[in-house]
Amino acid sequence: LTKQSQEATERKIFLGIVARALDRKREEVRMSSRLFSELGSESLDLLDLAFSLEMEFRISMPRTDLLVRAYEFFGEEAVIQDGVITELGLRLIGKLMPEVDRADLGPSLTVIGFRDLIRVDSLYRVVRRLLDAKRATACLHCGGKMVDAADEPELVCTVCGKTAPLPSGEALLASDLEEAVKEFGISPQRNDRGR
Numbered sequence: 001l002t003k004q005s006q007e008a009t010e011r012k013i014f015l016g017i018v019a020r021a022l023d024r025k026r027e028e029v030r031m032s033s034r035l036f037s038e039l040g041s042e043s044l045d046l047l048d049l050a051f052s053l054e055m056e057f058r059i060s061m062p063r064t065d066l067l068v069r070a071y072e073f074f075g076e077e078a079v080i081q082d083g084v085i086t087e088l089g090l091r092l093i094g095k096l097m098p099e100v101d102r103a104d105l106g107p108s109l110t111v112i113g114f115r116d117l118i119r120v121d122s123l124y125r126v127v128r129r130l131l132d133a134k135r136a137t138a139c140l141h142c143g144g145k146m147v148d149a150a151d152e153p154e155l156v157c158t159v160c161g162k163t164a165p166l167p168s169g170e171a172l173l174a175s176d177l178e179e180a181v182k183e184f185g186i187s188p189q190r191n192d193r194g195r
């Protein structure tokens with residue numbers, strides 16, 4: 001399998017899982033479909049979907065979305081004020097969710113409005129990165145190639161047999177935020193002092 005055909009296969013499997021979890025016909029699900037307003041998903045469906053994706057692809061999905069993660073990081077006030085997303089929040093969404101249309105990131109975007117911007121490819125982006133991170137993992141002990149373990153959701157070295165945890169979706173989101181913070185030249189502390 002070439003990398004391209006493997007990715008194409010995984011994309012197809014991914015779309016099938018989304019359709020099944022949201023009780024939709026496969027052809028109704030496009031990468032640009034919005035999960036809530038277009039596909040009618042509810043929070044519980046999304047939990048179910050994340051779980052199905054973890055089982056199928058043997059990955060560890062993040063448990064929080066970008067906004068929740070951002071206000072844990074910067075403090076809620078820095079990201080949301082009176083239900084409206086702040087300028088910092090909008091910049092974070094613009095950088096970390098590149099699939100979102102810039103025109104939708106207006107100054108009065110609410111938390112509910114943000115939720116509605118989440119698309120099928122927002123999820124796929126995370127799945128893709130976790131799959132790539134998994135394949136790029138080398139054994140810490142011998143540098144050998146790691147593959148999915150037979151029974152546990154973990155990796156096992158094909159050379160020395162030592163195991164390693166799956167790349168963490170939570171850690172992926174956290175490192176994205178740290179990178180954005182560096183790029184924007186801000187820090188949570190400076191942000192607090194500015195108030």
Ligand SMILES: [Zn+2]
Pocket residue numbers: 139140141142143144157158159160161162
């Ligand atoms: Zn090894």
